[in-house]
Amino acid sequence: xxxxxxxxxxxxxxxxxxxxxxxxxxxxxxxxxxxxxxxxxxxxxxxxxxxxxxxxxxxxxxxxxxxxxxxxxxxxxxxxxxxxxxxxxxxxxxxxxxxxxxxxxxxxxxxxxxxxxxxxxxxxxxxxx
Amino acid sequence: xxxxxxxxxxxxxxxxxxxxxxxxxxxxxxxxxxxxxxxxxxxxxxxxxxxxxxxxxxxxxxxxxxxxxxxxxxxxxxxxxxxxxxxxxxxxxxxxxxxxxxxxxxxxxxxxxxxxxxxxxxxxxxxxx
DNA sequence: TTCCTTGCAAATCGTTTGCATAATG
DNA sequence: CATTATGCAAACGATTTGCAAGGAA
Numbered sequence: 649x650x651x652x653x654x655x656x657x658x659x660x661x662x663x664x665x666x667x668x669x670x671x672x673x674x675x676x677x678x679x680x681x682x683x684x685x686x687x688x689x690x691x692x693x694x695x696x697x698x699x700x701x702x703x704x705x706x707x708x709x710x711x712x713x714x715x716x717x718x719x720x721x722x723x724x725x726x727x728x729x730x731x732x733x734x735x736x737x738x739x740x741x742x743x744x745x746x747x748x749x750x751x752x753x754x755x756x757x758x759x760x761x762x763x764x765x766x767x768x769x770x771x772x773x774x775x776x777x
Numbered sequence: 778x779x780x781x782x783x784x785x786x787x788x789x790x791x792x793x794x795x796x797x798x799x800x801x802x803x804x805x806x807x808x809x810x811x812x813x814x815x816x817x818x819x820x821x822x823x824x825x826x827x828x829x830x831x832x833x834x835x836x837x838x839x840x841x842x843x844x845x846x847x848x849x850x851x852x853x854x855x856x857x858x859x860x861x862x863x864x865x866x867x868x869x870x871x872x873x874x875x876x877x878x879x880x881x882x883x884x885x886x887x888x889x890x891x892x893x894x895x896x897x898x899x900x901x902x903x904x905x906x
Numbered sequence: 907t908t909c910c911t912t913g914c915a916a917a918t919c920g921t922t923t924g925c926a927t928a929a930t931g
Numbered sequence: 932c933a934t935t936a937t938g939c940a941a942a943c944g945a946t947t948t949g950c951a952a953g954g955a956a
Contacts, residue, residue, distance in 0.1 A: 653910045653955050674946080689913045694946060696911095710841040712892060714921090715945070728884060741883040744876050751895050754870040755857060760897035763841060766880045768889035782930050782935050803921080818938045823921060825936090843946090844920070912953070921943080928937070 652703075657681070657688055658696045665706065665720035671727070671736040673715045711736060711765055730770035737770055781832075786810070786817055787825045794835065794849035800856070800865040802844045840865060840894055859899035866899055 660681055665672070672680075678693045697718055701708040709717040711729050717736055719727075726739040744764070752759040769777065789810055794801070801809075807822045826847055830837040838846040840858050846865055848856075855868040873893070881888040898906070 651910070655911055655955080657912075687913070689915095691914075691947075692912055695948095698947090710839065712839040726880065728880070728886070728888070730886070731889065737884075737886075739880055739884055741880055744873075744879065747873050747876065747893070748895065750873065751855065751857070751868055751870055755866075755868055755895075756900040757857070757859070757866075757903050758898040759857070759895050760860065762893055762895045764876070764891055764893040766877065766884075766888050766891045769887040771885040774886050780935070784929080784936055786937075816938070818940090820922075820939075821937055824923095827922085908956085910953105910955075912951105914950090914952105916947105916949085918947070919945090921945105923940100923942070925939090925941105926937105927939105928935105930935075931933090 652699075655696075657685055657692055658700070660684055661693060661696050662700060662705065662720065665718055668720075669738065671709060671717040671719050673717055677718065709736070709765075710763075727765045728770065729765055729767045730773055731767055732769055732773040732776075735770050735772075739766060781828075784825075786814055786821055787829070789813055790822060790825050791829060791834065791849065794847055797849075798867060800838060800846040800848050802846055806847065838865070838894075839892075856894045857899065858894055858896045859902055860896055861898055861902040861905075864899050864901075868895060 661677060664677060664680055674694055674697055675690065677697065678688070678690050681688055681693060697706065697708070700706040701718070704722060707719040707722055709719055709727060711717055711727065713729070713734065721738070724743060726741060728737045728739045748759045748762055751762070790806060793806060793809055803823055803826055804819070806826065807817070807819050810817055810822060826835065826837070829835040830847070833851060836848040836851055838848055838856060840846055840856065842858070842863065850867070853872060855870060857866045857868045859866070877888045877891055880891070
């Protein structure tokens with residue numbers, strides 16, 4: 649069984665992520681949590697981020713930049729990465745699960761899902777062009 | 778300017794990747810190239826993989842497993858990752874670039890493209906279930 | 907008191923880089 | 932000869948882990 653105990657640090661990490669929409673990396677979480685817990689260690693931050701994402705309370709995003717991003721919004725949605733400023737934004741759009749069927753029609757195994765993110769220029773970078 | 782010089786090692790790496798359809802990682806390339814070049818270093822392998830992918834002769838794939846995979850097939854196609862045996866397979870299917878338009882319709886910035894891979898069970902693992 | 911969690915530091919892992927030497931054009 | 936490429940080893944950045952001490956049930 650799970651055998652999970654409460655910890656103020658874990659709670660703070662989750663709360664912090666819920667206030668952010670920019671999908672912070674572990675060290676951004678670390679830097680911010682340190683204001684409340686000056687002695688917290690990066691290891692603890694990682695341990696909790698891993699634990700929370702394993703339990704489905706967080707999403708751990710792999711966006712191709714070599715760093716993991718975390719998102720407390722676990723509802724189905726997509727992500728956008730700006731090629732210029734590297735911002736990560738939410739993309740609310742109808743689900744595209746039909747691509748799984750399409751893929752399945754061309755594949756002998758079983759498609760369970762897909763992993764997609766979009767890239768291009770974010771709204772502010774478009775203006776700055 | 779490019780100023781690119783021929784190297785037997787680079788050529789061998791590219792040739793090797795062209796014989797493989799399983800999208801090897803850098804150390805798999807290294808292990809195999811070592812049969813022909815026992816003294817080649819992992820650094821050289823990485824340098825050439827990076828160089829070749831920067832020039833568009835290779836694809837460097839980020840599939841969420843923390844390791845980069847390389848593909849000498851640069852034609853447009855998708856990839857499938859088996860959740861069970863972690864095989865990476867090609868997925869030939871009609872392009873789904875329409876999802877970019879869909880995303881664009883729900884986003885204020887400019888969508889230039891998307892990054893997608895599928896996951897589930899590969900044909901052999903489906904049988905083994 | 908039991909077991910989970912923490913802080914700290916050291917360890918891993920994949921990948922990159924500096925440097926002196928070798929190979930290419 | 933001017934440059935690029937190589938091998939080696941050290942450096943890196945992100946993430947994980949071992950361990951002794953602290954906190955929750």
